[in-house]
Amino acid sequence: MHSKTHEEVLRELGSSYEGLGREEVKNRLKAHGYNTLEEEQESKLRVFVRQFTSPFVVILMLAGLLALAFGELKDAAVVYGILLINGLIGFYQEIKAIASIKALKSLTAPTVKVIREGKQEEVKVEELVPGDIVLLAEGDVVPADIRLIESAGLLVDEALLTGESVPVEKEAQRVLPEDTPLHDRVNCLYKGTHVVRGKALGVVFATGKNTELGKIAQKVLEKSPESPLTKALGSFGKKWIATLIVVLSSLVLYAVFVQGRNPKEVVFFGIAQLVSAVPEGLPIVVTIALVVGAIRLSRQKVLVKYLPAVETLGSATYICSDKTGTITVGRLTVENYIAYNKTKLFYCSALCNDADAQKGDPLEVALLEWLERERVNWQAIRDAYERLWEHPFDTKRRLMAVVVKEGQGYSFYVKGAYESLKKMCINPPQEAERHHDELAEKGLRVLAFGYARLEHIPESVDEVSIELVGLVGFL
Structure with missing residues (x-):
């Protein structure tokens, strides 16, 4: 939209200075959906179950199951007790972080002034649709992606999108080349940024997940790759169990076929050794170490949503990051x-x-x-x-x-x-x-x-x- 005049944008969106009619708003709301950022809601049950999905924990669960099968109730109780405590610690830490993050998510204003059927009115931000004519003034949060129609002394803080703490001057009359990067699009406003000074009249061209902020939100929903710690523990667990199975199988076969011992007793002995050789204390030690790291980071106002991320951050050699709002607070001094x-x-x-x-x-x-x-x-x-x-x-x-x-x-x-x-x-x-x-x-x-x-x-x-x-x- 930045490469077209505002008259062309209005024609393309089927709108005008009078705004949209109420029936047209209803139709567009059905077609484009509400102007909200969809977020994957992870249930508490799913967060709890995730604590028991690492390869090493699965191996311990199988070891506990074998102990139960052979009547070793004490060994099984120890293994499952440790796993339960480990899971509860991780579950509590993640739920606490998720609750804190939800409390911080308040980037857009609840209502916005629009022109519909030639009259100015105030509507909920979530009810905005492409083609709506929006009025903005100093202090307002931009509710959607907007092509400017008119502007007067307009300065907008776009640090949320560009990382630049200095407000950007906006000009409605500018028409820019199609390949103009986001931070140079001076004739457009983007959802989540806020007006520092001046006034503006503009037409909405993107809402919800179709906005630039929405595209970033979709990236955040993508599943993160496994952390180095998770990979290392999984690899160690597989290699350790494979080694134990090979060694104990060889000993069982030797005892049964060479020494002529009772097969049932020998197999039971081998399984008992397998269960005892699994380091059931390792997961809880790792979890406690990660929780301690998360608590230390929380004192520095860093929220850890996924515990293994603590170790991932610690294993980083170089971190390449825009400074504004990350290693600085995004404020001028x-x-x-x-x-x-x-x-x-x-x-x-x-x-x-x-x-x-x-x-x-x-x-x-x-x-x-x-x-x-x-x-x-x-x-x-x-x-x-x-x-x-x-x-x-x-x-x-x-x-x-x-x-x-x-x-x-x-x-x-x-x-x-x-x-x-x-x-x-x-x-x-x-x-x-x-x-x-x-x-x-x-x-x-x-x-x-x-x-x-x-x-x-x-x-x-x-x-x-x-x-x-x-x-x-x-x-």
Whole structure:
């Protein structure tokens, strides 16, 4: 859909700016299904039974069965008792992890605003169908895969899909080549991502398992390969039992045909030796070791759904991973800054900022966290200076500006790309260009901050000349 204009997409989906009719929605819901991610529900019984499916455990169960057949009730009770305890430990650990994972799965909003039959209404996310016209605003979670029709200052956090923590600018009017990769499709929104800033109108083109998030979910449902530990234990068990059978069979045959002993007594002796030679304590020792590893990982906020995965992770030599959201928390932070006027830099960071402590543009949230680390009370600054005028973040100019009342005049604060603010400076510091390049060379995302004292509120930012008060580098 990214390679077509939104008019072509609307025609292809049989929709319009008026949205779909109610009967058409019902028909499409039957054809495409609900907008949910199907998940394989594994029963507790299945999880419990899985604890007894490894080759080594099966061998122990057969050994216990043979012990029962020959009247060795104590040996059978020991073997099956150990297997039961082993299974219960593994079962408890996996059920606890599954319950924790279910509690964390809350990626999509419960309702969404749509236009149907020319009227705006709110519907459940699961009832969205291809062709629905959706309205989104700052803070909304994208409920399906959407081709943009209109957008205004739209920034979207796509870390869930791309691993990139910096919000992506979206433009509805762009038409892209067909082979454009997912992270460059600026005219589309994808299920599970969320709107950081701006507003949007779009048409749904994929729901449920047909979305990009749904395709990832289908991959997750694929059966995982056996872990190295499971393979090793299975191989060891087979080789050990085969060796025992060969050795004990040879001894039985020798005792019966060469030494002339009673066949029944000799066979019973051989089976007893086979049962006693099986290390019934091994599975529970392995399980306890894995549970200890899982508990240690849980203290580091890592949930282990499948116990053998603990050993698999430990046997890895190299792990190739995108850093955002995996080995980092997927959040921006202020790594370094250069102040030409420290007080004004702090004031600009607090006042030219629409975020609060918990939500907002990741860059702006990072600025507030930085101010707190610097022991600056940003809330008190906001309470003391009333915002009278603002120029919302402009994706074209790449800046945001506000005017606040200060004394008998007004203070103008602006933040944005260094290249944009440099054009507004009267006499930028001579070392500013070098400082900017040094921060950028360290891999930091750099924002510039400016200030001006005004006699009146401006009509636009083009009227204002500023002084550069600082540079801030984000990681």
